[in-house]
Amino acid sequence: MNAAAQFVSVSQVFGEVTAVDDIDLSIPSGKLTTLLGPSGCGKTTSLRMLAGYTRPTSGRILIDGVDATTTPPEKRGLGMVFQSYALFPHMTVADNVGYGLKLRGVSKADRAARVAESLELVGLEHLASRRPRALSGGQQQRVALARAVAVRPKLLLLDEPLSNLDARLRVQMRAEIRRIQAETGLTVVLVTHDQDEALEMSDEMVLMRAGRIMQQGAPSEVFGAPADRFVADFLGYENFVRTPAGLVTVRPEHVSVVAGAVERGEGLAVEGTVTDVAYRGVDLLITVAARDAEGETRLLSDIRSDGAPHVSPGDRVTVTAPASRLVALAD
The missing domain is CATH 2.40.50.140 (Nucleic acid-binding proteins)
Structure with a gap:
């Protein structure tokens, strides 16, 4: 299995709190991996360390086999979608999608082509001239995805991207993200607390608790054979x-x-x-x-x-x- 990213004995300590506790983790290339677990389990901290926004207290993070532990976020070649989408309200949809490309010095012509390609991928090419405030929550979600995909990232990182959508839209967007991942072959890491979301979307599922990895594997493997009571309880066994x-x-x-x-x-x-x-x-x-x-x-x-x-x-x-x-x- 080719690893797009690796955590090697990684810990993150904030004062007296150990948010991530000596984890080893390989993110398979070209797959969708979910970091799943309850609030405070360390999944978002792990994603932020992978993105470069937080430096590990100890251990190393490799991207494409290269030590990126101290590499700043803008040098890691990653795309990220946050809970809030973080769209610029004064920019059009097209300008939002092209923003990362402009920062990277991509020419105007190439930028326009990649913006059009990314908007077509998420089905929003007809809304290129709109402002974010004129879009629904689901459409804003798609714009944020298009912006992240447009830079052709080594990894696409998604931090609870569906949590602000209603139940019907969440189900739709699960399928959309899977489709985009399959069509592009991107390596995707998604953080969620929703077991149904993880089971439906994952190629690889990593279940965390108190900063540690409790179980990892394909959804069918983890669901069919939970390692302990915590995993079983979290996945809805109940009895x-x-x-x-x-x-x-x-x-x-x-x-x-x-x-x-x-x-x-x-x-x-x-x-x-x-x-x-x-x-x-x-x-x-x-x-x-x-x-x-x-x-x-x-x-x-x-x-x-x-x-x-x-x-x-x-x-x-x-x-x-x-x-x-x-x-x-x-x-």
């Missing part, structure tokens, strides 16, 4: 049961609820009491209070409404799941 053999987890959509007791098989079978039934149209969420080998636990089942059992709060039930759906977790 955790202590068995005599150890800790296991299972996703709500793989859990069934059966009225009364059932014969125990190889899979999961835990008796409990229904505490809540929430109808959501196509599906039904059933919450069950139960006991496992450690004590009290809460189990959640997400069942299609048309096949759901008729249960109510207070009913005694058995929560079941096939052995093939159980994931054993490291303690």
Whole structure:
């Protein structure tokens, strides 16, 4: 795997706070890598160190195999899109997109050609003469992307770029960013706290917690085999049961609820009491209070409404799941 960028034993300490704790990370060339995790996990600090806005306290950052740890941002050949888009309100869309090219001394003719090419890529060539205030949030997002792509960066860095959009636009822009990455072959690093965003968009997913990398791999690998309880919980497994053999987890959509007791098989079978039934149209969420080998636990089942059992709060039930759906977790 060719690495477009590498973190080698990188740490970042702010006073008494360790934001990034001795990480080693390779960013694969020509792929979309997401840095995923809760607020304060170190993902944005890592992106800022890669961009050159923050210098590591220790360790090295390589870009295309060259040590860029002390290289200023403007010399790294990167493109970046921020949460706020940071468009210049007094400039037209075309001038915004061409701004980075102008700073780099690109000729007027070449600049015009690359601006047109970049706007066509994001489907906004018809809005080249507009000002940012006349654009929707999604269109401003596209302009910021076009500006970053226009400089033909070695890496395109995206810092929570979809967080200011409504839910419908976020879904649309996920597909747009993937399309642009695929058409251009750019190496993209995207920071997000949204697991659905990371799963849908990533070639490589890096899940962080408290400045450390907890798990890294293709989305299907990480989702299918979470390394520990934190990873499983963050990815929405929700059900955790202590068995005599150890800790296991299972996703709500793989859990069934059966009225009364059932014969125990190889899979999961835990008796409990229904505490809540929430109808959501196509599906039904059933919450069950139960006991496992450690004590009290809460189990959640997400069942299609048309096949759901008729249960109510207070009913005694058995929560079941096939052995093939159980994931054993490291303690």
